[in-house]
Amino acid sequence: MLDYYSSRYEIAKIFGVSEGAVRNWIKKTLNKEIYLQLTEVDGVQHILKNEHNWLIMTEQAEKGRKHKHLESRQVVTVSDELYKILDDNQLIGLINSLEVSKKIPHKLVYLNKGADLWEKFYERTLQDTTYQTTSSDLYFFENQYRxxxxxINTESKINVVDIxxxxxxxxxxxxRQLQQDNLxxxxxxxDISSEMLEYTKKHLIRSGIRVPTDFHVCDFEIQSLQNILFKTKYMGGARKPTIVLALGGILFNSNDVAQTFKHVVEGLCPEDLFIVTNALDNPSAPVNFSTFTIPEIYELDTKVARLLNLSEDLTDNELIFNEKTRFREYNLVLQKDIDLSFKKFNHTVKLYKYDKINIWMHMKDTFESINQTANTLNVGLRAVIKHPVFDNVMYAMSRK
Structure with a gap:
């Protein structure tokens, strides 16, 4: 059996280069510019472990280091529009995220006109059911209402909190079902986006829901929901149970999924119910990125990167399944060294050729991970329902 390097990360660590540089070596080999010996495993090219390849990779790594000193860095100034959309805390968070983890927080795309793009996308799903999560959530609530x-086991009226x-x-x-039953x-x-909440208000009016409402702009990835959930319980007078909804895998776009879950659970009382929906992991999940062919989704997910002026001539797109983290990732791979200038703060973020800038990530569930989440949070699983057609799941949890 041929012995090969299991990942680009392994090679990058050995030769002191980026994963992007290793990917470029493989690309050069396929273009017959250099002559590494490769083997294909499950459709992926791997570099064989042998002396021939070691010598070539050592030579390529040394060339890269010499060229690095000769190449000039390109100064890229972020758009002034970015300062109108993000407040200072969000801007500082973005800078820190780029410097520390090479990520653009995905939650920022829903601010400002991002809400318009999401609304257009939602209207599209009503026409052609391209996006399974939307129709799955409808199925769960229409068919599993009882x-x-x-x-939740109560005769009392119920508060609903939508995260x-x-x-x-x-x-x-x-x-609608709860209102029909006078419950x-x-x-x-x-939501993090006040513009998105405005759409929520419009849809509520259109739906005919007539109950007390409340709207909070909140970044639940970094803020506990304890205070909001406590106040909600007493809306309209006496304390009442709450159903907290986190639909469409919203919690699984976070940098720290466990922490985001905790920010919700620590605000629950024993009589409350926490309902989550997400896609289930399956063999096709690592290579399924079909959603990004939808114009509104592509424009939405690249929105902040465009405002940073990370243009197409500076980056390549990379859609991958990260075996180590189990996240699907959409990365922008830099094609040159750049100084990203934030003039408002007189600050420059130094980025390098082949750096991967993550703009979207999502973790799918498994039944094992659902149980693990419940055990970690010390909550009880009250129900787990698999969609009969799609790979989607709804599960309900409550405090023990």
Whole structure:
């Protein structure tokens, strides 16, 4: 059996180069510019472990180091529009994220006109059901309403809190059912984007939901929801149970999924129910990035990168499944060294050729990870429902 390097990361660590440089060596080999010996495993090219390849990679790494000293860095100044969209805290968070982890926080894309793009995308899904998560959430609430109602086990009216709910439409079937049964006490929407909450208000009016409402601009990835959830319980008078919704895998776009879950759970009381929906992992998941062919989604996910002026001539796109983290990733791979200038703060972020700038990441669930999440958070799993057609799941948790 041929012995080969299992990953680009392994080679990059040995030769002191970036993963992008290793990828470029493989590309050069396929173009017959250099002559590494490769083997293909499951459709992926790997570099064989032998003396011939070691000598070539040593030579390529040394050439790269020499050229690095000769190449000039390109100064890229971020767009003034970025300063109108992000407040100072968000800008500083973005700078820190780029410097520390080479990431553009995905949550920032929903600010300002990003909400318009999401609304256009949602309207598209109503026409052609391209996006399975939307139709899955509708199925869960329309077909599993009785189970949800029985699981919360109360005759009292119920508060519903919708976390990162977009335009609020995915939660509407549940709200309508509860209102029809005279069980809906209030509806609260929480989102990082005030523009997205405006769409939620419009959809509520259109849906005919008539209960007390509350809207909070909040970054639940870094802020606990304890205070908001406590105040919600007393909307309209006496304390009432709450159903907290996190639909469409919204919690799984976070840099720290476990911490984001914790920010919700620490605000729950024993009588509350926390309902999560997400896509399930499956053999096709690592290579399925079909959503990015939808114009609104591509424009949305690249929105902040464009405002940073990371243009197409500076970057290559990379869509990968990270075996180590189990995240699907959309990365921009830099094609030259750049100084990214934030004039407002008189600060420059130094980035290098082949650096990967992550603009989107998402972790899919497994039944094992659902149980692990519940155990880690010390909550009880009350229900787990798999969609009969799509690879989507809904599960409900409550405090023990």
């Amino acid at each position: 189970l949800i109602k029985d699981t 990162g709910g977009g335009n609020g439409e995915p939660a509407m079937p549940l709200l 809906l006490n209030s509806y609260t929407a929480i």
